[in-house]
Amino acid sequence: MTTMFTPDHEWINIEDHEAAVVGITMHAQDALGDVVFVDLPEVGKTFKQGEAAGVVESVKAAADVKMPVTGEIVEVNEELRADPSLANSDPMGKGWFFKVHLTDMAEFDRLMDPPGYDALLKTL
Amino acid sequence: MSAELRKTPLHALHLELGARMVPFAGYEMPVQYPSGLMAEHKGCRESAALFDVSHMGQLRLVGDGAAAALETLVPVDVVDLPVGKQRYALFTNAHGGLLDDLMITRREGDLFVVVNAGCKDADTSHLITHIGHRCTVIALPDRALLALQGPKAVTALARLVPGVAQLTFMTGGSFTIAGVDAFVTRSGYTGEDGFEMSVPADQAAAVARKLLDQPEVRPAGLGARDTLRLEAGLCLYGHDIDDKTTPVEAGLTWAIQKVRRPGGARAGGYPGAHVVESQLNSGPMIKRVGLVALERVPVREGTILVDAHGHKLGHVTSGTIAPTVDQPIAMAYLGADHASAQHEVYAEVRGKRIPMRVTAMPFTPNRYHRG
Numbered sequence: 001m002t003t004m005f006t007p008d009h010e011w012i013n014i015e016d017h018e019a020a021v022v023g024i025t026m027h028a029q030d031a032l033g034d035v036v037f038v039d040l041p042e043v044g045k046t047f048k049q050g051e052a053a054g055v056v057e058s059v060k061a062a063a064d065v066k067m068p069v070t071g072e073i074v075e076v077n078e079e080l081r082a083d084p085s086l087a088n089s090d091p092m093g094k095g096w097f098f099k100v101h102l103t104d105m106a107e108f109d110r111l112m113d114p115p116g117y118d119a120l121l122k123t124l
Numbered sequence: 125m126s127a128e129l130r131k132t133p134l135h136a137l138h139l140e141l142g143a144r145m146v147p148f149a150g151y152e153m154p155v156q157y158p159s160g161l162m163a164e165h166k167g168c169r170e171s172a173a174l175f176d177v178s179h180m181g182q183l184r185l186v187g188d189g190a191a192a193a194l195e196t197l198v199p200v201d202v203v204d205l206p207v208g209k210q211r212y213a214l215f216t217n218a219h220g221g222l223l224d225d226l227m228i229t230r231r232e233g234d235l236f237v238v239v240n241a242g243c244k245d246a247d248t249s250h251l252i253t254h255i256g257h258r259c260t261v262i263a264l265p266d267r268a269l270l271a272l273q274g275p276k277a278v279t280a281l282a283r284l285v286p287g288v289a290q291l292t293f294m295t296g297g298s299f300t301i302a303g304v305d306a307f308v309t310r311s312g313y314t315g316e317d318g319f320e321m322s323v324p325a326d327q328a329a330a331v332a333r334k335l336l337d338q339p340e341v342r343p344a345g346l347g348a349r350d351t352l353r354l355e356a357g358l359c360l361y362g363h364d365i366d367d368k369t370t371p372v373e374a375g376l377t378w379a380i381q382k383v384r385r386p387g388g389a390r391a392g393g394y395p396g397a398h399v400v401e402s403q404l405n406s407g408p409m410i411k412r413v414g415l416v417a418l419e420r421v422p423v424r425e426g427t428i429l430v431d432a433h434g435h436k437l438g439h440v441t442s443g444t445i446a447p448t449v450d451q452p453i454a455m456a457y458l459g460a461d462h463a464s465a466q467h468e469v470y471a472e473v474r475g476k477r478i479p480m481r482v483t484a485m486p487f488t489p490n491r492y493h494r495g
Contacts, residue, residue, distance in 0.1 A: 033347070034162045036445040037422050039474065054488050055474065057422050059161050059444055 004068070004111035007120060009030060011092065012068040012100075018042040019074050019099040024056060026063060026091055027121055032058040038065075040076040041098055047071070049107050054097055056087060069107040071100040132178035133268045133328040137238070141343055144187055149241035151179040154345040164348035165447040166469060168314055169488070172274035173344035174335050181244025182267050183251070185235040187259035194228070194235060197254055199371065199394045201381035205230040210309050212296045212379050214371055215250060215355065220399030221367040225359065229296045229309055236296075236307065236322070238269065240361050268328030273318030273352070275491065280338035281308075288319065292495035302334040310493065313349065315356025315486055317493040354453060355446045357414060357485025364412060364441040364455050366420060370396070372403035373457065375412045376422055382406075410438065411463040414469075414485035417452035420445070421478045423471040429456055430470050430477070437462050437469050449487045454480070 003013045009028035014020040025051050029035065039055035047053045052064035053073065076098045086095040102108060112120065129152040134268065143154035154176065156164060167173050185194060191202040200213040207230050229236040229430035239247045244263075251261045272281055282289040285299045288308060296309035296375040304327040312318040323331050335341050350360070359365045365374045383390050386401050417423050427440040443454030454471075462469060465484055469478035 033156060034160050037420065039421075057445075059165075059351055059447065060155075062422070062424065 002031070004108060004113055005117035006066065006068045006111060006122075008064075008066050010068050012108065012111070014102070016099075017102050017105075018021055020069070020071070020102055020108075021096045021099050022065075022068060023089055023096040025117070026086060027124075028063070029088045029091045029095070030058075031058065032063060032087075033060055034058055035084045038080055038084050038087065038097065040081055042071045043073050043076060056084075056097075068111060069100065069102050070104055071102045073098050074101050075099040075107050095098060113114070125422045126173055130179075132176055133325040134176040134178065134332055137329050137332055138176065138343075141327060141344060143343070146346070148346060149179055153179060154343070155347045156345040157343050161345075161347040161351065162447045164342065164344035165351050165413055167342045168274045168316060168344055168348060168352055169448050170275070171235055171342070172272055172277040172280050172313075172318075172338075172340040173348065174332065174341050175271040175273065175344055175346075175349055176268075176332070177271050177320070178268040178325070178328065179241040180269055181239040181241065181247060182264040182269060183237045183239070183248065184262040184264060185237060185255075185259050186230050186233065186262060190235050190255075190259035193255035193258035195384070195390065196393055197230075197250070197382050197395070198226075199380045199397065199400060201390075202228060202230075202235065203390065204383070207232060208295050210296055210311055214376065214379060214410065215247065216371070216394055216396045216400070217367055218395050219367075220370040220372075220396030220403070222361070222365045222369055222371065223367060225361050225365060225376075226340060227309070227311065229307075231296070231307070238246075238320075240480065243364060245461070264322075266325045267322050268325045270321045270323065270328065270332060270335070271312050271318060272321070272341065273314040273316045274340070275317060276340035277316070277318040278493070280335065280340040283332060283338060284313070284334060284485075290360075291319075293492040294319075301331050304331050306331070313356075313358055314352040315358070315488065315490045316352075351444055351447055354442050354444060354455065355486065355488045356490060357455075357487060359412075359455070360442060369412075369457075370400055370403055370408065372400060373408040373410050373412060375403065407460060410457045410461050412441070413456055413458055413463045414483045414487060415440070415443075415454040415456055415469070415480040416449075416483045416487070417454070417471065418468075418479040418481060420452065421473055421476075423454045423473060423480065424454050427454075427471045427473060429458065429480070430468065431462075433449070440471065446487060453483075453487050458482070
């Protein structure tokens with residue numbers, strides 16, 4: 001599995017270990033509504049797993065984007081900053097938020113796999 | 125979702141239309157439909173949007189003494205309100221603070237009153253306690269309220285009710301919509317031309333469906349209602365006005381007609397009049413203002429406002445990125461000496477200071493049909 005999920009509706013893809021991609025899920029963008037603003041973390045900053053690294057805001061609400069794993073931010077999605085609606089139109093692709101260099105693979109292994117996340121969604 | 129939530133007569137229709145439902149003022153209400161908040165907001169400004177506002181309180185005050193009695197609770201001219209005219213009003217408390225804002229329409233046989241959903245029980249008790257001996261206070265729980273708002277609202281409604289186009293802003297009358305008796309006023313909460321229709325609850329869904337059949341009309345929820353009213357510079361009770369804010373601080377003195385002001389024939393006589401009159405004479409200490417952010421960062425309710433040195437100047441009471449204006453806008457209270465147009469203040473958002481400029485409201489022009 002290269003993509004895993006958090007209970008806060010973030011996803012992380014580790015095809016590239018040095019720059020694992022993080023975004024919010026389809027469910028998250030649907031719950032938020034039309035995204036109008038994103039606050040992305042500073043490149044070079046390190047965050048712990050679970051820490052709020054960014055913010056995603058819709059017209060009505062603001063939500064933290066939390067780190068699925070501990071690591072250093074190596075890149076942020078400038079396209080998303082310029083056009084926050086990408087988080088709605090393509091949350092699993094073009095709407096990615098930032099890339100992180102993981103320090104602890106075990107953290108990744110303990111996240112929810114796709115069937116596990118689907119099961120969570122069914123309980124909501 | 126709590127089992128205690130109440131439902132409006134359009135609840136089943138909302139579910140049928142795919143609405144996302146949320147709790148609001150003890151009711152399960154549609155916050156948006158599948159098209160989303162932005163599309164609903166823009167649809168209202170460009171065409172026509174239908175809102176279910178049946179959760180709000182509707183009442184009648186009956187009796188020759190009703191108008192004079194109501195004047196003991198509001199700083200507004202009710203006695204000289206002509207038949208067919210509607211007026212915005214405020215319930216005040218002993219400190220000049222606001223208990224609610226409301227709409228009053230003079231009709232042939234009564235005064236028709238619409239109050240906020242969250243305050244309707246308290247407002248009804250307030251009326252009965254203070255003026256129940258001078259007139260009959262009749263709550264109308266079996267009536268629904270629909271709002272059709274937008275530049276094409278009149279086109280859509282007049283197709284069903286030809287006479288309705290004769291109404292001008294803040295006037296009302298009895299009409300028949302698709303065979304249903306309705307009381308209609310030309311008013312609303314969006315800054316656009318539009319109508320509010322009081323109909324019997326058991327006919328509300330039929331009327332709503334007939335309106336939604338019109339090509340100009342799309343359903344809109346409470347989410348869009350909030351962004352629309354904020355762009356229009358309209359207060360939301362419990363946020364921009366509450367029991368600690370006076371009409372003068374809130375910039376609502378336009379609602380206090382001359383006859384009720386110091387020197388007028390029926391000056392005072394409502395709760396907190398001494399506070400309001402003192403502020404009318406010497407000005408309030410704080411003022412409600414409109415703000416536009418100079419960076420594209422939403423500034424929300426509760427945000428603290430400071431000057432360039434970090435000294436607190438005030439706080440935000442409503443804020444969003446407005447879909448029509450396409451910028452972050454907010455309403456806030458500032459110390460009176462900082463409340464002038466073009467004055468720059470800073471909003472503290474996540475440790476950063478976002479510059480904002482005091483701006484006249486409405487943020488987007490009102491387009492009422494004054495005839």
